[in-house]
Amino acid sequence: MLHLPVVALLLLAPVTSGHRRDGYQRQPLDVEHYRFALTLADSTDRISGRATVRMKLLNAGMTSVWLDLAGVTPERKGRGMRVSGVTSGGASLRFTHADDRLTMTLASPSTAAQVVELTVSYEGIPADGLLIKPTPHGDRAFFSDDWPDKAHQWLPTIDHIADKATMEMDVVAPSHYQVISNGRRVEETDLMDGTRRTVWRESVPIAPWLYVLGVARFAVQHVGDHHGIPIETWVFAKDRDAGFHDFAVPTRDVLAFYSERIGPFSYEKLANVQSTSAAGGMEAASAIFYATGSVSGTRNVRWRNVVIHEIAHQWFGNAITESDWNDVWLSEGFATYFTLLFQEHAYGRDEFADGLRKSRTAIVELDAKLPGYRVVHENLVNMANVTNRLTYEKGAWTLHMLRQRVGDEAFWAGIRAYHARYRERTASTADFRTEMERASGQELGGFFDQWLVRGGIPKLEGSWTWNARSKQVDLEVRQVQDGAPFVMPLEIAITVGGAPARVERVELGSGAVTRVSFAAEQAPTAVTLDPEVRALFAGALVKR
8 A cells, every 4th residue: 555644545545535346344544564474384374374465554643553364263273373472663562463363452553554563473374375285296386376365364464455565475385386476586595404485475465366476386487578578488397398388478568558548567577477376367467376277388369368368467457456356347448448558569460350249249148148237336245246347348439439439549648647647656547537627628427337347338220221212221229228328329321232331329318219311322232230340239231
């Protein structure tokens, strides 16, 4: 989290927060830095930890603070963390650990803006969050899996998406392993007992779900640099050749594109890491985890696109993080659309349009299964529902339609301004809307509400006929979805003979039925909707 009290109050204080919608209980404090010292072994899955947390207490008179930390419960069958002590300034503090919350009594009531440092000593077998299991080659490995709020399964944290802090990962593990984490490696020391100490330090504030740890027998390649940022590949040692081949591209080109179009890359390195914890890709800041199957030696197009998507997250989700869980589209919708934008840049308009069509098809199918689903959540309780494919695809389509509405110049100006203002901070949908309104000079409240807050999509039933007497095409489009009509532009392609299609534009939304006519000297061979793939809807035109 930012070291600015006004921001911390906005995000965490229970009294002053006007944007508190996701139900997480806030405290009037700002965590500035975490240092996690962990000891791992081959003889047991039990980890030993010592977490040092520096935080600013924003209110005077505070007598206790708490961290999220998963305890041992019957449901976890002996797994979970047990706390052996808490200290501050060398003195022991009283604490209770219940219901996955470690509450610590301060030595004395706080003064306003007082900075304290607390050290928590604990150990246990993680029930989740840090997965200790073999690779496909049968080798033991340790990989984190913190999304969306599982960091507290193995690390004492304020486990909320908006709690950004700098961090260090100080790991002692058997020396046959290599260790990867966020930021820059600042120490690697072989100890006398057959273990190795590795310390990584992330100097940029990031949220707990982005804290990452990978411990395995790796093959590591320095692929190159982008303006001084090291690009690395970390794959299982037995997958060296295939993994080095697969991850050699397109990382550098993607970094260059996003850096030029959005703004500077925030972190000390960018590593692509094969792991046992990711189902697809996991965009941990500076060290992206991919599923074991990401390595095949074939440079599979699907995995190429996953790489592009996860790198986009380094800007959206990582550098700019949502201020609460209800705005997760600011991560996933953005990464999905910016993947398409890079594909358009690198591979051409046809691949971009094809990706949009596939995305629209997915939205139509999901909308039928989840009618009324809202991209911006309200008071989310079950974190299992924090995302679904509509968060990704409809969020991306919202950006695409926003780009059509405001124009390319204003769209990119708004994106750059949004990144510049909220980089290393947190932001809401309202914050993004404000930046786009400034860039475009347009009021966009209705647009954002329609596509993000309202559920559903336009469902169109359209028909056309050619009137030989009046020499015109008569068109009728009905909106048949539940609720009010959607307000949106819609393009119509009229094709006559072998001539190129003529594109006309219709404005929908003044009523449930839109009727319009266009001049046509001959009977069209085809009349179709949305030839340039600019609008989100279900339906088609038929000839009457």
